[in-house]
Amino acid sequence: MISNHLPVLQVVLPLLAAPLCVLLKRSSLLWAFTLLVSILSAVIAWSLLQQTDAGIISYAIGGWAAPWGIEYRVDKLNAYVLLIVTGIGSLVMLGGRKSIEQEIDSKNLSLFYTAYLLCFAGLLGITITGDAFNVFVFLEISSLSSYALISLGRDRRALTAAYQYLVMGTIGATFILIGIGMMYMITGTLNMHDLAQRLPEAGSSRTMLTAFAFMFVGVSLKLALFPLHLWLPNAYAYAPSIVSAFLAGTATKVAVYVLLRFIFTIFGIEYAFTELPLSAILMLLAIAAILLATMSAIYESNMKRLFAYSSVAQLGYMVLGISFLSVTGLTSSLLHLFNHALMKAALFMALACVMYQQGGVMMDNLKGLGRRMPWTFAAIVIGGLSLVGVPLTVGFISKWYLLLAAIEAGQFVLVAVVLAGSLLALIYVWKLVEQGYFHSGNESITRQEAPLSMLIPTWLLVLANIYFGIDTSLTISVAQTTAEQLLGVTQ
Amino acid sequence: MSSFFDLYNYWIFIFLMMTGFYIVIAQGNLVKKIIGLNIFQTSVFLLYISMGKVSGGTAPILIEADVSYSNPLPHVLILTAIVVGVATTAVAMALIVRIQKAYGTIEEQEIHEQDASL
């Protein structure tokens, strides 16, 4: 019975839970409640993924049949993204309590959790919905709550970062709104499935091109695709540590999902890649993102900013994978979607531990950290190695597929770019390693390891980084079938 | 020429949109930026309402007579968008208030100078 309503529960559960948080006052209760909701969402996402084996799930909200009513439409792709978002959300929340208590004013705690759950619900809504306008609404729900979450950071620069993000995010969302409007003008429908059928029938027109351009730029803003990434480093750097971990693991991933959905499902490969030079555009932007953002990361001394720039670069890898328009390329993007979420969540959780104990995440705070916080620092190192793409980590698997796609496409310049990106990443990771382990100086370092409640989730994420680098049966099979679905290749 | 004026509402949309966008970029005052953002968003409302118009259509109220209606769906959509816009403005204003408390100014230039001197 309930299993028929899972698609809507996925969104409604956190959405209804959010205002309930205001009623709770005790920090431990709030945390336990939010954690419970996150875990239940993850369970729902998992069972949805299982259900999609049997085919696409279509759920009509309120019983109003599509295309008039709002349809939730779950195929492999969104079930997979849902699982990423809820899984990362649960793990981050599991380890978040102490860090949140330390960084957020106790009088704001219930509002913090409310905003967190709203953001969570928004991200899930974007992913699950099959209605274009609904995407915009959920996008704004998640964005507005994330502005609030970011502004709760202790540093006052969090405020300006949130403001900057608000302005850029609103412009992006409005662009998406314009794009949706134009699509509606052409077809008279908002249902994605319906759009996908009617848009090609309408043929290409100037309106269609405009719609596509607005959509693409709007989504790119949300995705922090180079050069529209300027909001991201500050937002991640000054947000409360747990928020950085949550957003880094989920928000941009959902934006990549939206990009995939619009390009592949709605506009169709035919239009985007044959009539428009999208492949070349994506490729150029990806190259710029990989090289320039990685360079910026090398010169960064605030570690949260460093990893934020690295996120911009990693998003470049995903976009690069899309630009090949091959099963292997798309598989690499989808794999990296999952793998990068694991890496960044692990890294930002470890940084939350550092923040908790050291009160800062500047390079100076790292000195001798290998001795002071051996477990935390080991987590940072493994996460970093995963970013570089060292074997036995998830990063290696993504790199493997991306390079394979580039070689299959005969694009040896791109092979060189990807490899150069990895080597540059090695530089910034190694800067951290040297600071942490080989900083000669104060010998009387005492151990100040982070509390276990934070360490265990961090290490769960780190171990997931290794586990999914060795046993890839789940990730690769899902990524590959999804890629085949998107490209319309039948096995 | 007639087609130019026939579509005047779309020209207004574009004009408002560009005006709002320009204000967001050019203004250094945080509140003024938000006003620009509002104009930018409002222009889109106009776009949606324009496309819902059916020439000769009346308000979509069900009556016995055989009349054509304007498309109500864009109106409904834009109601949602208006709410979103209001919420965005509210969040932005709240942020500005806190920025003013933290920095003592809401001029972008001065805020950057304060942060740079840290």
Next chain:
Amino acid sequence: MSAVDLMLLSIAIPFVGAVLILSFGSVRIAGGHVREWLSVITSIALLLTVLPLLEKFMQGASIDYRMVEPIPGIWLHLSIEPLGMMFACIASLLWVVNTIYSIGYMRSNNEKNQTRFYVCFAIAIGSTLGLAFSANLLTLFIFYELLSISTYPLVAHKGNELAKKGARTYLAILMGSSIGFLLLAIIWTWSLAGTLDFRAGGILSEHIGEPVIGILLFLFIYGIGKAALMPLHKWLPAAMVAPTPVSALLHAVAVVKAGVFTVLKVIIYIFGPATLADSLAADWIMYLAGFSIVLASTIALFQDNLKRRLAYSTISQLSYVTIAAILVAPFSIMAAALHIAVHAFGKITLFFAAGSIYTATHKTEISQLKGIGRQMPWTMGAFAIGALSMIGIPPAAGFLSKWYLLMGTFQTQEWFVFGVIIISTLLNAAYFLPILYTAFIEKADDPIAQGTMQEAPLPIVIALTITAGLTLLLFFLPDIPLQLINGLPGVKS
């Protein structure tokens, strides 16, 4: 216990040892720290696992194990073939000796962070074993990278600016080449051949034509930075900032041999001798390796720092293996494989001696060594044997591999290689014999030190005597390695 269990155990033992050392290493007990005992026990346990494994392998057991499939179609796959078996034996045998030596060295020099040292050492050996038993390129690559990463802390051990700078060069070249070239070559091979297994006769032969063979060969040879083919040799002298046991076992045996071992495996099992026999690119690699041999020897001639001279000597000796492998004649492949063993025993002896001198007298430069032969007769005696082996004079084992290599040049009529070997032998003599002259014939500047015995601590002397003995023993009893090598494809033809 079955042979497969033994193989898995042999890889697991060092890693388990590392975990134990990390957990309990800092505890003090009577006669030192727990880490020292644990290291000795782990290394002996490893040897006692590898030896029965060798026996089973020689009896013809086929040993093969698939773990998981990280990428559809490519397994983490272990299996034993002759070359890997030989490499594993060398590494595990010398680890025991080296552990004894390390204890003496690390204690006498009051090194810090010793627990980290022993942990990383064990991980490095475990990676070497895994590399030796890898059945395909992906598995090999994983252990190859693990070896680079686990040895980095050993190079940066001292933690001062010099050590950090050296370690940076070390990591940049090794990881840079492996990610930049080797990984690319591996993925390219996969996309061409659809497999990465090591197979007799090669997997690429049917799939590629001329320009691609050349490009791939270059990507492989230069991707394997551990083989230190010039100009990617800089990491080896840079790594000399590490404590001497590291230079001895890792940068004369495990790491560099992992490099040339990989080169050999790629040439024999990936390209296949037939593919390379008439490839122009192979000729280029041959010239580059020859150039590397002569140039590195020439540079060694001008190094006054003993460890640096040894490092350049290693670079030139590694290219012997590369050049022998690229000739792909039966005798030359035999020479390449044998040289891996021979050079290991000789070079570790030389490094042990260098560390012994440093521990006893804190001298690092060759010009300071006047008359040291009389102060440290055991050390310098062992050094002499190692040096003879490097030059290739009987009764040291170095003679054997040079002999086969020369036979290989006759087989292939490559007179360039013949010339290179002759020149380099002369150069070897020119940079080793003066050290012996300085040590044994010249009189010490300080008359008080004259004639007094001043040997290094006992564990060090024991270790270097054993390796010097092994160098001689290998000359008289080369049966086991030769028997193994005869099982290599391409040797018996």
